Amino acid sequence: MMELAIYDMDRTVTRTGTYTPFLLHAAKALNPLRLALVPLVPLTMGAYALRLIDRRRLKEWNQRLLIGGAVPRLRLAPTVDAFADLVIRTNIHPGAVRQIDEDRAAGRRLVLATASYRFYVEAIAAKLGFDDVIATGSITGLDDIIHAKIDGENNYGPAKLRLIKAWMEKQGLARDKVKVRFYSDHVSDWPAMEWADTAVAVNPSRGLRHMAAKRGWEVVDWGF
Structure with a gap:
């Protein structure tokens, strides 16, 4: 039976969120005048x-x-690649690296499922050795131009489970033929955690910590 290890990214694998830091990083690299719009x-x-x-x-x-x-x-x-390098150097939980290595060694397929944008998440996932990415998409125009418009659903909350299921269907993975481990820090991921065979609350928010105690989910600290 195939096993999937599905990870949330922001504040699960990473110490802090990545979306706003990426936008600031990109603004500085592409057009520093846009930093005047930060307020x-x-x-x-x-x-x-x-x-x-x-x-x-x-x-x-x-x-x-x-x-x-x-x-x-x-x-x-180039900005995406530089940001991914920065994230790997400064913003990854040590425990996340150990767990990723453990899941890989166990033969599990590594999936990063995040509400952050695919156009920069893929570079981070590649550097961490993930096999697949399920992320928020962007509308892409002619000549591969990325627009500030979301394509499909924002991969957050109940939508994340829907997008995971849609990805599995495209991959030809029947739920009853797959064992799923799901790691997250936030209660917004509870639909996917309840759906998974094994749910792990990582450095959990207060809401998730309370839910994990009620559901009997494992609680871990990846901060060291």
């Missing part, structure tokens, strides 16, 4: 907090502010 980011966050926009729109607006509405992938590639 607008708290306004978009405020709109989200007040439920005037959803998480999807928040991500699209901030991407448009800091790296533009349309960026050729070829132009973005």
Whole structure:
């Protein structure tokens, strides 16, 4: 029977989130003048907090502010690679590296499932040795231009489980023929964790820690 080891990324594998740091990194590399727009980011966050926009729109607006509405992938590639190197050097939990190595040694297929954007996550996943990536997609135009618009669902909360199931169907993986381990730090991933055969709460948020205690899920600290 095939085994999958599915990892959330931000604050599970990484110490901190990667989305805003990536946008700031890209703004500085591609067009430093866009850093003047950084004070607008708290306004978009405020709109989200007040439920005037959803998480999807928040991500699209901030991407448009800091790296533009349309960026050729070829132009973005060096920035993505440099950011991935930075993440690997400075922002990975030591325990995550050990667990990834353990799952690989056990013959499990390594999958990174994250709400962050595929166009930069793939570089991080490759450097960590993941086999597959399930991430939030971007609308891509002619000449491989990445637009500040999400393609499909934002890979967060219940949507993450739907996208995992869709990926498995495309891969020809029947659920009853696969054993699934799922690692996450946040309660938003509870649908995927309940669906998995083994759920592991990693450096869990308060909500996930409480749920893990009720469900009997393993709790681990990958911070050292």
